[in-house]
Amino acid sequence: MIEVEVRGRLTREEFERLKGSLQQSGKHIESHEREMLMLRDYPGYAKDPTRRDVDIRLRNTSGRCEIMMKRKVGNHRNVAREEVALGLLDHDLANARAILRGLGFTKANRMIRKKDIYMYHDVEWSLVQAPKEYYYFEAEQTCEHENQVERVREYLCNEARDLGLTTFTPDAMRDFIQQLDRDVNVIVDL
Secondary structure (H helix, E strand, C coil): CCEEEEEEHHHHHHHHHHHHHHHHHHHEEEEEEEEEEECCCCCCCCCCCCCCCCCEEEEECCCEEEEEEEEEEECCCCCEEEEEEECCCCCCCCHHHHHHHHHHCCCEEEEEEEEEEECCCCCEEEEEEEEECCEEEEEEEEEEEEHHHHHHHHHHHHHHHHHHCCCHHHHHHHHHHHHHHCCCEEEECC
């Protein structure tokens, strides 16, 4: 399965307005808190997220832990990625971090997020809060084949526009991710 995703920045007021609209018109799927440790310095890693072929992460989503990999599909600059996740039995990331240290990994980019997830018009909408008052949305659908990615991306952008939202261009997305890296994400030792 290929995950197609677009994102956009929100103010706190836009976040609350969108949340109210999705609560009224959409279906609430779940709310969770997530700690992610995105590994660094492995084959396929690039500091520029639009050039990174592979993301490898440890995730703890409200006590559900996993190691996951997102691999870029085609030349879509991080709009389309295949995702593979392996669930872990532990309810924190301590043992997984120890194993990764044993495999030679030393550093990770630590990210903390709160998410409210809704379904609306067959789109999964994630309303995301990062530390220091950063708010953004993610709109996501999946498709089977790479030749469907652009059609799905256009649909997601149109749905966002219908809700009065603006989606990031690939360059604006890269700049926003790098801003989060500077302002709220933290490089940690594994």
